[in-house]
Amino acid sequence: MKKRRFANEADFEQALTKECAGLDRHIEPKQDLWPGIRAPQQPPVT
Amino acid sequence: MIEAPESQIQDRELIQGAQSGDSRSFEELYRRNIGRIHGLCIRMTANEALAADCAQQAFIQAWKKLGSFEGRSSFSTWLHRIAVNEVLSFKRREKRQQHHLEVIATDMENDPPKMTAGDGDDVDLNAAINTLPEGARHVFVLHMIHGYQHDEVADMLGVAVGTCKAQLHRAKRLLRQRLEQ
Numbered sequence: 001m002k003k004r005r006f007a008n009e010a011d012f013e014q015a016l017t018k019e020c021a022g023l024d025r026h027i028e029p030k031q032d033l034w035p036g037i038r039a040p041q042q043p044p045v046t
Numbered sequence: 047m048i049e050a051p052e053s054q055i056q057d058r059e060l061i062q063g064a065q066s067g068d069s070r071s072f073e074e075l076y077r078r079n080i081g082r083i084h085g086l087c088i089r090m091t092a093n094e095a096l097a098a099d100c101a102q103q104a105f106i107q108a109w110k111k112l113g114s115f116e117g118r119s120s121f122s123t124w125l126h127r128i129a130v131n132e133v134l135s136f137k138r139r140e141k142r143q144q145h146h147l148e149v150i151a152t153d154m155e156n157d158p159p160k161m162t163a164g165d166g167d168d169v170d171l172n173a174a175i176n177t178l179p180e181g182a183r184h185v186f187v188l189h190m191i192h193g194y195q196h197d198e199v200a201d202m203l204g205v206a207v208g209t210c211k212a213q214l215h216r217a218k219r220l221l222r223q224r225l226e227q
Contacts, residue, residue, distance in 0.1 A: 004225075004226070005226055006222065006225075006226065012218075012222050013218075016190070016218065016221065017190070019171050020171075020190045020191050023089070023171070023172070023191045024085075024191050024192055024193070025081075025085060026081025026082050026084075026085055027081060027084050027085035027088055028080065028081045028084065029080065029084045029097075029098045029101060030094075030098075031098070033076075033080065033084075033098060033101060033102040033105070034073060034076055034077075036102050036106075037076060037102055037105045037106055037109065038069065038073070
């Protein structure tokens with residue numbers, strides 16, 4: 001996002017909404033977490 | 047009749063398999079969802095190591111609670127709620143522990159950490175979000191980034207809708223200040 005003065009609230013909201021739309025992305029962890037999840041597992045309660 | 051997308055059908059089959067105790071089905075659900083859950087945890091905690099712990103714990107809880115998943119919401123939404131709970135309970139535990147060790151300046155509004163600036167006038171919005179006070183950041187991430195409505199965010203965080211709206215207003219005000227600095 002460019003550092004700038006926003007003309008008004010609507011200008012800021014528009015820029016923010018546009019930027020935020022791109023932030024809902026997947027971020028894989030650096031290490032595979034599955035081994036730590038598998039270890040304590042037990043049959044789910046049904 | 048509208049057909050469900052293939053991924054949803056497969057999700058349903060995987061959930062049924064996992065509910066029957068098939069860990070391979072659950073592993074596939076983990077592989078499909080870990081990026082999104084980890085991303086949510088990173089944005090809520092602003093801390094990569096903590097986010098990984100919370101994401102891992104969220105899947106452990108999901109496995110334990112899978113029997114109670116009835117499919118009233120999507121699996122992804124159900125997982126999101128578990129992850130948000132994990133972040134909040136981790137933070138609560140952390141606060142209790144730190145309370146005995148030191149006095150912490152919790153309101154970063156008065157002394158915001160430095161943002162990571164890009165080249166020239168570019169400002170990293172992620173870094174700016176990370177500088178928000180915790181309550182404001184949680185609301186901002188869930189509402190503005192993940193698209194939850196105020197009542198859903200309030201329910202997840204255990205606060206009133208009015209508080210949620212006030213925190214969002216605060217978050218936007220602080221972000222604007224920091225982006226205009």
